[in-house]
Amino acid sequence: MQYIEMLQIQLNTMALGFVALLPQLVLALVVVFLTWIVARFAVRIAEMLTGRSRLRPDLQKLVETLVRVAVWIIGLLLAAAVAIPGFTPAGMIAGLGIGALAIGFAFQDIFENFLAGILIMLRDKMNLGDYVEADGISGNVEKITLRETHIRQFSGELTILPNATVFKNPVKIFSDAPERRDSMVVGVSYDSDLERSAAVIHDAVASVAALVPGRPVEVFGSEFNSSSVDFNVRWWTNTKENNILVVRHEVILAIKAALDQAGIEIPFPYVTHTFKESLPLERPRKAA
Known part of the structure; x- marks a missing residue:
């Protein structure tokens, strides 16, 4: 019975304490x-x-997020100080002790992505709308938050990468400079005049109007292939004004038309097959 009375006293004390804390x-x-x-x-x-400044959109979002976080931290600390008499941030950290260390390990990935997001937004490269390749994912940067980066692939899928992955791994930014060099391999037959073939290919590529003016068109012999002599053809495209895939299509059409007109053959790979004919066995003739 004494234990029941002690339990009732404790519950009454807790109830009175809760009622006393209700105003707070x-x-x-x-x-x-x-x-x-x-x-x-x-x-x-x-x-x-x-909005009135010249900050990038991702930096504007960073400032807004930091302001929101700072206001909420101050407000929650004030609310805790009002609800719990004698509460101080220093006392909270000291009271957590080993628990704070455990919480730190538990939320290590979250804190890592948070800091990586801040560093990604602060650096000049990789802005919203950039065409990038990160961790094997290619597409346009659609959104950067404090924890993750959203990349919209050209096939329509949205890929969300943790900021730590984007920050710690190499990132290719294809849209950093508007002018990009593209290349392809063009093969001609072995009986072709190689110097003439190279000149025909060069003039055909140079005739494409979408190429960057002043940038050279380069044609180099690359290797002797199994059925052709291959040339490495390189040119430059302004990706802000033209679609690089469309320009590549025009280059292919121009090269094919020019080689056909010049009578230069573009051979296709061939495969030599060995066929074994199954002949009926000849019976030995009987001696006469």
Whole structure:
């Protein structure tokens, strides 16, 4: 019976303590509500200020996010100080002790992606809309948050990569410079005049209007293939003004038409097959 009485006393004490804390809890909830309002206004003010500046869109989002996080941290600390008398941030960190270390290990990936997102937004390269290749994924950067990067592939799929993966691995930015060099291999038959063939290919590529003016068209002999002598053909395309795939299509049409007109053959690979005919066995003739 003594244990039951002690339990009842403890429950009554806890109930009285909760009732005594009700005003403070209500005030803490009011502080949280005010924090939500202040955070919305602060983000709008930050959006107005950054919109007038020359910051990149991803940096504008970073500033707005940091403002929102800062307001919420301050508001939650004030709410905790109101709800719990004697609460201080230093006391909270000291009270966590080993638990803080465990929480740090548990949320290591989240913190890593968070810091990587900040560093990605702060550097000059890889902006929204850039054509990139990261971790084997190619497409346009559609969105950068504090935890992940959204890449829209050209086939339509959206791939979400953790910021730590994007930050720690090599990233190819194809749209960093508008002018990009493209190349292909063109083969001609062995009985062709190689110097004439190279000149015909060069003039055909140079006749394509979409190429970058002033950039050279290069034609180099690359190797003796099984059925052709191969040339490596290179040219430059302005990707902001022209689609690189369309320009490549025009180059192929121009080379094929020019070689046909010059009577130069583009051979195709051939495969030599060995056929064994199954002949009926000849019976030995009987001696006469």
